[in-house]
Amino acid sequence: xxxxxxxxxxxxxxxxxxxxxxxxxxxxxxxxxxxxxxxxxxxxxxxxxxxxxxxxxxxxxxxxxxxxxxxxxxxxxxxxxxxxxxxxxxxxxxxxxx
Amino acid sequence: xxxxxxxxxxxxxxxxxxxxxxxxxxxxxxxxxxxxxxxxxxxxxxxxxxxxxxxxxxxxxxxxxxxxxxxxxxxxxxxxxxxxxxxxxxxxxxxxxxxxxxxxxxxxxxxxxxxxxxxxxxxxxxxxxxxxxxxxxxxxxxxxxxxxxxxxxxxxxxxxxxxxxxxxxxxxxxxxxxxxxxxxxxxxxxxxxxxxxxxxxxxxxxxxxxx
Numbered sequence: 522x523x524x525x526x527x528x529x530x531x532x533x534x535x536x537x538x539x540x541x542x543x544x545x546x547x548x549x550x551x552x553x554x555x556x557x558x559x560x561x562x563x564x565x566x567x568x569x570x571x572x573x574x575x576x577x578x579x580x581x582x583x584x585x586x587x588x589x590x591x592x593x594x595x596x597x598x599x600x601x602x603x604x605x606x607x608x609x610x611x612x613x614x615x616x617x618x619x
Numbered sequence: 620x621x622x623x624x625x626x627x628x629x630x631x632x633x634x635x636x637x638x639x640x641x642x643x644x645x646x647x648x649x650x651x652x653x654x655x656x657x658x659x660x661x662x663x664x665x666x667x668x669x670x671x672x673x674x675x676x677x678x679x680x681x682x683x684x685x686x687x688x689x690x691x692x693x694x695x696x697x698x699x700x701x702x703x704x705x706x707x708x709x710x711x712x713x714x715x716x717x718x719x720x721x722x723x724x725x726x727x728x729x730x731x732x733x734x735x736x737x738x739x740x741x742x743x744x745x746x747x748x749x750x751x752x753x754x755x756x757x758x759x760x761x762x763x764x765x766x767x768x769x770x771x772x773x774x775x776x777x778x779x780x781x782x783x784x785x786x787x788x789x790x791x792x793x794x795x796x797x798x799x800x801x802x803x804x805x806x807x808x809x810x811x812x813x814x815x816x817x818x819x820x821x822x823x824x825x826x827x828x829x830x
Binding site: 526531532533536537540541543544545546547548549551552556557606609612613 | 626628629630631632634635637638639641642643645646704705706707708709712
């Protein structure tokens with residue numbers, strides 16, 4: 522019996538955002554937007570969903586006089602991502618030991 | 620990218636791989652230029668000092684190394700401002716700390732020797748009498764080459780890049796022994812060490828991130 526995939530991560534854009542954030546300390550909103558190719562509106566909505574679940578933190582700050590939105594992955598998000606990848610590997614290699 | 624939730628496991632894996640690779644390429648693309656810039660600075664100043672020393676005076680031209688630090692720093696700031704904003708990564712930070720530490724040690728040794736040369740610090744305060752005429756101590760190029768090699772090799776290990784590791788080893792060992800064997804061509808050795816230990820690794824990082 523397969524473990525169900527985390528529905529919050531099983532979405533193209535949210536998964537791409539989490540994959541970006543696991544490799545960096547923090548990332549600015551424009552960088553995530555450029556890397557994922559998402560629209561600003563859609564990205565904001567998905568970031569909110571991830572933040573509400575506690576997977577990421579979204580900090581609104583200033584870079585000089587320019588507003589800046591910083592996103593960071595949280596330990597909860599990291600654990601959820603690890604579990605997601607582990608479950609995914611079970612789907613891809615059903616015979617492999619857990 | 621849209622809000623699609625009916626993905627297969629293969630597609631999920633592909634998204635993870637693509638996102639990580641694209642992000643790594645963007646970050647790496649911007650890290651080769653500072654290496655090339657600092658390497659070029661060391662090469663140009665080493666050859667300039669060699670020329671001026673031979674044709675227009677003595678070792679006092681070594682004070683130009685301090686001008687190099689200023690030129691290098693200003694150029695580095697310009698590169699930082701012009702390159703696209705990328706997030707801070709553990710790898711990027713580690714490489715920055717490695718070269719920062721190299722700069723502190725080499726700059727510190729250079730400053731102390733410079734102060735000795737200017738007579739601000741008496742030689743005896745820094746070097747015991749028995750070492751004053753020792754070639755090994757005075758051959759600072761050997762020591763700096765070794766530091767270059769260590770920093771470059773660590774960077775190769777952090778980036779998991781075999782050609783950069785080889786460059787670091789060649790620059791470190793090659794520079795150390797070449798400077799001992801050819802004390803009159805130390806500035807040429809320094810230029811070669813900068814080429815192998817900084818410029819070539821910078822080019823490797825730059826071009827690998829483009830492919």
